[in-house]
Amino acid sequence: MKPNTLPHVVVVGAGFAGMKTAQKLAGKPVRVTVVDRRNYHLFQPLLYQVATAGLSPDEIAYPVRAIFQDKKNIDFLLAEVTGVDFDARIIQTERGLLAYDYLILAAGAAVNFFGNLSLAKNALVLKDVPDAIRLRNHVLRMFELAAHEKDPVERQSLLTFVVAGGGPTGVESAGALSELIRLVLRKDYPNLDISNVRILLLEASSCLLSGFPADLQAAALKSLSAKHITVKLLARLAHFDGRQARLESGEVINCQTLLWSAGVQAAEIYQHLSLEQARQGRVKVLPTLQVAGRENVFITGDASYLEENGQPLPMMGTVAFQQGEAAAGNILRLVAGKTALPFKYADPGSLATIGRNDAVARIGNWRFSGFIAWVIWLVVHLIGLIGFRNRLIVLINWAWDYFFYDRAVRLITRE
Amino acid sequence: MKPNTLPHVVVVGAGFAGMKTAQKLAGKPVRVTVVDRRNYHLFQPLLYQVATAGLSPDEIAYPVRAIFQDKKNIDFLLAEVTGVDFDARIIQTERGLLAYDYLILAAGAAVNFFGNLSLAKNALVLKDVPDAIRLRNHVLRMFELAAHEKDPVERQSLLTFVVAGGGPTGVESAGALSELIRLVLRKDYPNLDISNVRILLLEASSCLLSGFPADLQAAALKSLSAKHITVKLLARLAHFDGRQARLESGEVINCQTLLWSAGVQAAEIYQHLSLEQARQGRVKVLPTLQVAGRENVFITGDASYLEENGQPLPMMGTVAFQQGEAAAGNILRLVAGKTALPFKYADPGSLATIGRNDAVARIGNWRFSGFIAWVIWLVVHLIGLIGFRNRLIVLINWAWDYFFYDRAVRLITRE
Numbered sequence: 001m002k003p004n005t006l007p008h009v010v011v012v013g014a015g016f017a018g019m020k021t022a023q024k025l026a027g028k029p030v031r032v033t034v035v036d037r038r039n040y041h042l043f044q045p046l047l048y049q050v051a052t053a054g055l056s057p058d059e060i061a062y063p064v065r066a067i068f069q070d071k072k073n074i075d076f077l078l079a080e081v082t083g084v085d086f087d088a089r090i091i092q093t094e095r096g097l098l099a100y101d102y103l104i105l106a107a108g109a110a111v112n113f114f115g116n117l118s119l120a121k122n123a124l125v126l127k128d129v130p131d132a133i134r135l136r137n138h139v140l141r142m143f144e145l146a147a148h149e150k151d152p153v154e155r156q157s158l159l160t161f162v163v164a165g166g167g168p169t170g171v172e173s174a175g176a177l178s179e180l181i182r183l184v185l186r187k188d189y190p191n192l193d194i195s196n197v198r199i200l201l202l203e204a205s206s207c208l209l210s211g212f213p214a215d216l217q218a219a220a221l222k223s224l225s226a227k228h229i230t231v232k233l234l235a236r237l238a239h240f241d242g243r244q245a246r247l248e249s250g251e252v253i254n255c256q257t258l259l260w261s262a263g264v265q266a267a268e269i270y271q272h273l274s275l276e277q278a279r280q281g282r283v284k285v286l287p288t289l290q291v292a293g294r295e296n297v298f299i300t301g302d303a304s305y306l307e308e309n310g311q312p313l314p315m316m317g318t319v320a321f322q323q324g325e326a327a328a329g330n331i332l333r334l335v336a337g338k339t340a341l342p343f344k345y346a347d348p349g350s351l352a353t354i355g356r357n358d359a360v361a362r363i364g365n366w367r368f369s370g371f372i373a374w375v376i377w378l379v380v381h382l383i384g385l386i387g388f389r390n391r392l393i394v395l396i397n398w399a400w401d402y403f404f405y406d407r408a409v410r411l412i413t414r415e
Numbered sequence: 416m417k418p419n420t421l422p423h424v425v426v427v428g429a430g431f432a433g434m435k436t437a438q439k440l441a442g443k444p445v446r447v448t449v450v451d452r453r454n455y456h457l458f459q460p461l462l463y464q465v466a467t468a469g470l471s472p473d474e475i476a477y478p479v480r481a482i483f484q485d486k487k488n489i490d491f492l493l494a495e496v497t498g499v500d501f502d503a504r505i506i507q508t509e510r511g512l513l514a515y516d517y518l519i520l521a522a523g524a525a526v527n528f529f530g531n532l533s534l535a536k537n538a539l540v541l542k543d544v545p546d547a548i549r550l551r552n553h554v555l556r557m558f559e560l561a562a563h564e565k566d567p568v569e570r571q572s573l574l575t576f577v578v579a580g581g582g583p584t585g586v587e588s589a590g591a592l593s594e595l596i597r598l599v600l601r602k603d604y605p606n607l608d609i610s611n612v613r614i615l616l617l618e619a620s621s622c623l624l625s626g627f628p629a630d631l632q633a634a635a636l637k638s639l640s641a642k643h644i645t646v647k648l649l650a651r652l653a654h655f656d657g658r659q660a661r662l663e664s665g666e667v668i669n670c671q672t673l674l675w676s677a678g679v680q681a682a683e684i685y686q687h688l689s690l691e692q693a694r695q696g697r698v699k700v701l702p703t704l705q706v707a708g709r710e711n712v713f714i715t716g717d718a719s720y721l722e723e724n725g726q727p728l729p730m731m732g733t734v735a736f737q738q739g740e741a742a743a744g745n746i747l748r749l750v751a752g753k754t755a756l757p758f759k760y761a762d763p764g765s766l767a768t769i770g771r772n773d774a775v776a777r778i779g780n781w782r783f784s785g786f787i788a789w790v791i792w793l794v795v796h797l798i799g800l801i802g803f804r805n806r807l808i809v810l811i812n813w814a815w816d817y818f819f820y821d822r823a824v825r826l827i828t829r830e
Contacts, residue, residue: 039559039827058471063825065603072605078559078827095563129828144454144493148510188480190487393808410478412454412493413544 006031006073007335010091010098012081012269013106014041014064016317017301020324021104026071028332030102035093037080039063042129043385045317046394048169050132052176053140053184053410057129059394060385081107083272086294102296102331105283106324107270109302109315112263112280122242123260126169135259137412139177142257144412146196147189153254159197160255162245164237165262166203167210168352171220173259174201175354178227183356184410199228200253202235204262209360211314212350216360219369223354237262264315266303278305278312287342289327295334298327308345318348353377421446421488422750425506425513427496427684428521429456429479431732432716435739436519441486443747445517450508452495454478457544458800460732461809463584465547467591468555468599468825472544474809475800496522498687501709517711517746520698521739522685524717524730527678527695537657538675541584550674552827554592557672559827561611562604568669574612575670577660579652580677581618582625583767586635588674589616590770593642598771599825614643615668617650619677624775626729627765631775634784638769652677679730681718693720693727702757704742710749713742723760733763768792 007030011018014036025032040061049055068074079093091098113120124135146158163174178199186194207217224231236248245253266281275283282305291297301320306313313319330340353359359373422445426433429451440447455476464470483489494508506513528535539550561573578589593614601609622632651663660668681696690698697720706712716735721728728734745755768774774788
């Protein structure tokens with residue numbers, strides 16, 4: 001049994017931020033309860049590979065209890081958090097109340113449709129495992145329908161895939177989709193004319209991969225074109241009814257697939273906490289990651305709003321990771337009677353892959369594109385995956401794809 | 416393009432029977448269209464391992480198009496068949512009509528609740544991939560609820576798992592469930608008293624594994640007891656409301672999990688074909704597997720009713736496999752102007768595993784139990800899995816489970 005006299009740290013969210021905090025608190029003089037509505041930690045950067053039939057879900061998701069199996073001071077509660085009573089130091093969940101001494105809110109981000117109901121209803125997204133399965137099922141079903149479709153206009157519409165959002169997720173999804181189609185599905189559908197396939201990547205601003213250096217943005221643009229992806233910059237989506245996408249310019253695209261990766265915001269729970277919110281619903285924190293006036297409450301990861309050099313820190317895994325570690329350190333300092341230290345982000349760089357042998361990478365001031373960047377990407381992501389078996393099987397799957405131009409997981413499962 | 420002058424063979428169903436027929440017709444002077452509502456062939460004997468978190472779905476399912484990628488005379492149609500016009504030689508599907516010269520109906524079997532609505536509504540089943548995922552999610556959720564449940568009566572009910580049906584599926588599921596709990600979940604839930612877990616296997620008749628020799632039935636019974644599974648023979652389920660299972664004897668079991676594997680019948684489509692049905696909705700066929708009066712229509716696999724030595728052939732994969740091959744041969748004979756030959760089942764034996772190092776096997780007149788039978792089971796199932804990669808990854812997963820007492824896939828995915 002756990003000694004109940006130790007301070008109780010509740011960590012809401014088993015993403016990068018929350019997991020890192022719990023790992024840092026393992027074996028320390030605190031009791032920890034990780035709360036999440038999912039029983040697994042998801043390695044979100046590879047989710048697009050599940051959606052494009054390259055990996056299966058269990059290769060990028062790992063049960064929280066399995067990760068902390070031998071950490072005696074860490075417990076897990078499968079529940080959705082519905083509110084917090086900061087004065088009473090209690091969180092409310094669908095499965096009852098839970099008292100805390102220290103609280104870390106690391107519930108992450110959700111899709112942002114900016115109030116566009118047609119998108120919310122008809123677009124596909126890529127935030128969680130079921131989203132990825134849905135996208136995979138949908139793309140494969142489009143090909144099955146097209147294979148026996150005699151009307152050329154309808155066939156063209158079935159084979160037009162629109163990705164909205166030129167950030168890493170959009171770029172990586174478009175690249176992986178193109179390879180799935182041109183390297184794998186082409187062999188599955190020998191009677192289908194591959195020149196009917198169109199992949200469009202829409203970006204509302206004037207450049208892809210904002211935050212990357214300009215030369216890497218240009219390299220990415222060139223790589224996408226080489227993969228037969230039509231990139232439209234300054235293209236803002238206005239409406240999608242499941243059959244037609246309409247841009248703000250008035251242009252209409254006949255398509256039955258639209259992946260929305262152009263907006264994120266803080267998870268819904270943060271709207272119900274009466275805390276001061278900045279852009280995208282993110283919650284303002286002190287440099288120590290504490291909430292002003294609540295020294296025992298920390299907010300980390302995507303939903304945490306903190307500026308550095310006048311700019312908000314980006315909603316990225318690397319920030320979440322470092323903040324999770326810093327919050328754990330600060331809690332241990334508070335427990336020991338010391339004061340919390342301010343958080344400082346050490347930017348390790350950015351990475352985005354555009355498919356086979358091709359990526360862009362910035363590491364400090366170094367920039368890489370093409371094959372070398374892709375190898376860096378491969379190594380970084382394999383190391384990042386938790387659990388040795390996951391790494392091994394992911395490596396086998398990738399090697400297989402690489403050498404045999406095959407994808408294992410092109411299953412359409414009933415929904 | 417396919418030469419349209421060749422006879423068109425339509426194969427309904429991508430199970431063992433249908434796939435074997437299509438494989439045998441590959442490269443032969445016929446055009447083949449395989450029709451199935453799923454885009455994958457499922458290796459059903461291992462479905463229980465998906466349900467018990469040992470394998471992920473893509474390890475036992477393989478896309479039909481991938482299997483026939485280089486077979487130019489084989490096409491695939493993803494559609495549900497809704498009827499057949501035998502006189503016009505046309506099948507009706509949700510996606511339109513399809514004309515045939517020869518038709519093979521190999522649509523397999525469905526769960527049979529024998530009209531018990533409480534079971535149809537509340538029991539879990541194990542026929543397809545989504546069923547297996549649902550069972551896995553459910554079992555893991557029971558443990559998550561039990562881990563934080565303070566009421567001992569409720570906790571006992573959450574941790575009571577009932578499997579109805581003492582055939583191979585029931586025996587294998589109960590065995591795998593017991594190992595999942597006692598070898599893996601026990602480590603995930605260190606605060607949960609494992610002695611609260613109860614697994615019951617109910618069988619309506621007086622013996623398990625009917626069709627196996629009596630000494631192997633006894634060996635299976637002994638192995639199940641060693642795995643802390645309570646076997647109740649002559650126990651017939653009357654009602655299950657999701658909280659309580661009631662037997663016909665009046666006995667009540669508090670439980671929230673009931674896996675129904677005690678009944679099968681021919682798939683629903685066979686009820687709409689105006690063909691003569693025998694027990695379990697199976698359709699009577701001539702010894703050549705043809706339907707009487709329709710020499711171009713064959714029925715193979717689970718839904719085919721044919722007696723040998725006064726006994727109907729069992730609804731088993733080995734029968735389906737051989738019938739699929741025989742029907743393909745007969746079609747080629749008819750195309751060549753010869754007459755169809757009668758089918759003769761060559762019984763290769765039976766196999767059932769009861770978990771780690773333990774199985775029962777009959778091969779011809781030889782009988783094995785324990786470790787040797789388990790090795791036989793392992794080899795037979797690995798060889799049976801289609802696709803080299805699947806075999807390799809399944810082997811890695813199994814080896815990992817075996818040596819590390821771990822299970823990869825204990826994810827609860829949103830439904």
